[in-house]
Amino acid sequence: DSIDAREIFDLIRSINDPEHPLTLEELNVVEQVRVQVSDPESTVAVAFTPTIPHCSMATLIGLSIKVKLLRSLPQRFKMDVHITPGTHASEHAVNKQLADKERPGL
Amino acid sequence: MKDSLVLLGRVPAHPDSRCWFLAWNPAGTLLASCGGDRRIRIWGTEGDSWICKSVLSEGHQRTVRKVAWSPCGNYLASASFDATTCIWKKNQDDFECVTTLEGHENEVKSVAWAPSGNLLATCSRDKSVWVWEVDEEDEYECVSVLNSHTQDVKHVVWHPSQELLASASYDDTVKLYREEEDDWVCCATLEGHESTVWSLAFDPSGQRLASCSDDRTVRIWRQYLPGNEQAHLHQAHSQDVNCVAWNPKEPGLLASCSDDGEVAFWKYQRPEGL
Numbered sequence: 570d571s572i573d574a575r576e577i578f579d580l581i582r583s584i585n586d587p588e589h590p591l592t593l594e595e596l597n598v599v600e601q602v603r604v605q606v607s608d609p610e611s612t613v614a615v616a617f618t619p620t621i622p623h624c625s626m627a628t629l630i631g632l633s634i635k636v637k638l639l640r641s642l643p644q645r646f647k648m649d650v651h652i653t654p655g656t657h658a659s660e661h662a663v664n665k666q667l668a669d670k671e672r673p674g675l
Numbered sequence: 676m677k678d679s680l681v682l683l684g685r686v687p688a689h690p691d692s693r694c695w696f697l698a699w700n701p702a703g704t705l706l707a708s709c710g711g712d713r714r715i716r717i718w719g720t721e722g723d724s725w726i727c728k729s730v731l732s733e734g735h736q737r738t739v740r741k742v743a744w745s746p747c748g749n750y751l752a753s754a755s756f757d758a759t760t761c762i763w764k765k766n767q768d769d770f771e772c773v774t775t776l777e778g779h780e781n782e783v784k785s786v787a788w789a790p791s792g793n794l795l796a797t798c799s800r801d802k803s804v805w806v807w808e809v810d811e812e813d814e815y816e817c818v819s820v821l822n823s824h825t826q827d828v829k830h831v832v833w834h835p836s837q838e839l840l841a842s843a844s845y846d847d848t849v850k851l852y853r854e855e856e857d858d859w860v861c862c863a864t865l866e867g868h869e870s871t872v873w874s875l876a877f878d879p880s881g882q883r884l885a886s887c888s889d890d891r892t893v894r895i896w897r898q899y900l901p902g903n904e905q906a907h908l909h910q911a912h913s914q915d916v917n918c919v920a921w922n923p924k925e926p927g928l929l930a931s932c933s934d935d936g937e938v939a940f941w942k943y944q945r946p947e948g949l
Contacts, residue, residue, distance in 0.1 A: 647914075647934065665870065668889065669845070670915070670934070671740070671784070671800075671829075673756070 571608040572642070578604050580641050581615065581634050587626045596620055598630060603653060611645040613638060618653040627657055631667045684725045688716055696741045701748045709739035715753055715763075717770070734761040734772050741785045741830075746792045754786040760797050762815070774815055778805060785830045789838055796840050798828035804842050804852065806859050819859035823850050830874045835881045843872035849886050849896070865896055878921040878929075883943070885929055887916035893931050895943060911939060 578601040582594035593599045603616040615634055619627045635650045642648075651664045666672065688694050689710030698707045705728070706718040715731040737756040744751055751763040751770065760776040760783050780801035787796050795807040795815070806819040826845035833840055840852040840859075849865035849872055870889035877884050884896040893911040912933035922928035927943040 665845075665889075668915075669827075669871070671782070671827075673782070 572606055573608070574601055574604040574606050577606055577613055577615065577638070581637055584633050584637060586620075587629055587633075593617070593630070593634075599634070611643075612647050612649070613642070614649040614651070616651055616653040618656045622656065622658050624657065627652060627659070627663045628666055631663060632672075635667060683723075686718065686725055686727070688718075688727075689714065692738075695738065698742050698744055698751075700744045701746060707742045707744065707751055709742045709753060711738045713737060713739060713755075715739055715742055715751070715770075717768075728768050729770055731763060731770050731772075734763070734775075735759065737782075740783070743786050743788055745788050746790055750788075752786040752788065752795060754783040754797060756782040758783060758799070760786050760795075762813075764813075773813060776807065776815055776817075778817060778820075779803070784828060785832075787831045787833050787840075789833045789840075790835060791838070794833075794838065796831045796833065796842075798831045798842055800827040802826060802828060802844075804828055804831060804840070804850075806840070806852075821852060821859060821861060823852075823861040823864075824848070829871065832875045832877065834877055835879055837881065841875050841877070841884060843875045843886060845871045847872060847888075849875060849884070867894055868892070873916065874918045876919045876921050876929075878926070879923050880926070883921075885919040885921065885931075887911065887919045887931055889915050891916060891933075893919055893929075893941070909941075911941075912937065 581599050584593045586593060586596055598617050605614040617634060631650050635648055638648050650667050652660045688708045689712045692711030694708055694710045696709050704719060707715060709715045713735050716727050717729040718725050719728045734753060735755040735757050739753050739755050741754045742751055749765050753761045758779050758781055761772050762774040763770040764773045779799035782800045783797050785798050793809055796804060798804045802824050804821040805817055807815050808818050809815055824844040824846050828842050828844045830843040831840060842850050847868050847870055850861050851863040852859055853862050868888040868890050872886050872888045875884060875886050885893060887893045891910060891912055893909050893916060911931050914934035916931055916933050919929060919931045929941040929943055930938055932938045
């Protein structure tokens with residue numbers, strides 16, 4: 570059974586925001602339309618939207634999404650978690666941290 | 676007749692984890708591998724098969740990221756995310772950890788022996804590069820802590836014939852170091868990559884330095900006094916380029932590998948007239 574965007578979204582929608590008593594879905598930080606999957610190519614791309622452009626929790630939120638996917642998906646999948654373009658002041662720096670495969674915990 | 680690459684064998688070297696690095700010993704008879712299972716394995720041939728000759732398992736508490744053989748082939752150094760570097764001494768098929776080098780504040784990313792065998796370099800996520808001296812009694816002493824990079828240092832490599840050290844970093848640069856008047860100093864910074872530089876390799880002549888990066892390019896650098904010049908830039912792979920290696924015997928033959936799972940082979944030629 571091939572993995573699709575809905576299945577990926579179901580894995581991440583209930584992750585709690587670190588600061589507010591709400592899930593990432595409730596805060597519109599993650600949306601199914603911003604999830605792209607290719608099962609034959611074993612790739613997943615998730616764009617997440619921090620609630621404000623200077624959100625200091627952006628890296629932490631990105632990591633929680635990435636870790637959830639790493640723990641839930643088959644090892645063959647290559648994960649790309651990044652900030653929705655134009656929605657954060659330090660988008661490049663945060664994306665670079667999330668892409669570093671030597672990062673502890675990833 | 677077409678070129679071919681024939682598979683000789685495949686071994687489950689680091690089960691349920693990632694195999695991070697490989698190093699052939701100078702004699703070409705053994706291959707050391709290391710990985711996320713915190714172990715180092717030494718592989719050799721028995722007839723037509725590749726078998727595991729040793730497992731070095733008591734050295735590190737976390738992932739072993741790189742291994743490096745000393746030029747004489749009697750020692751193996753291992754760099755680990757546990758912030759230490761182990762020095763293993765080979766005694767026939769056995770390896771014994773003779774020293775553990777401490778000092779880095781967090782994950783050690785790379786270790787490399789100078790061609791003389793008397794110097795060792797390590798680098799870390801703590802942004803520093805350390806130079807160590809080894810004496811005749813196998814005692815190690817840190818002789819320099821270099822804080823030139825502004826981010827995680829991913830790789831260090833020595834020039835094949837000079838005491839010149841190169842480092843690659845998350846800060847997108849390559850830096851070169853040499854000893855000047857008894858002090859190690861950063862003598863050059865190579866800028867051009869647009870993202871993390873993961874690895875470096877000098878060609879056997881030492882005249883070219885290849886670097887590879889998260890920006891998906893391989894760049895070839897040539898020394899051009901008084902500064903340095905980027906000789907060539909190539910879009911190498913569709914994902915992160917993790918490693919570049921020059922063939923030790925055939926000039927201009929370069930291999931690169933990537934997160935896209937591929938190894939690419941390149942022929943580098945200096946343009947006529949330059």
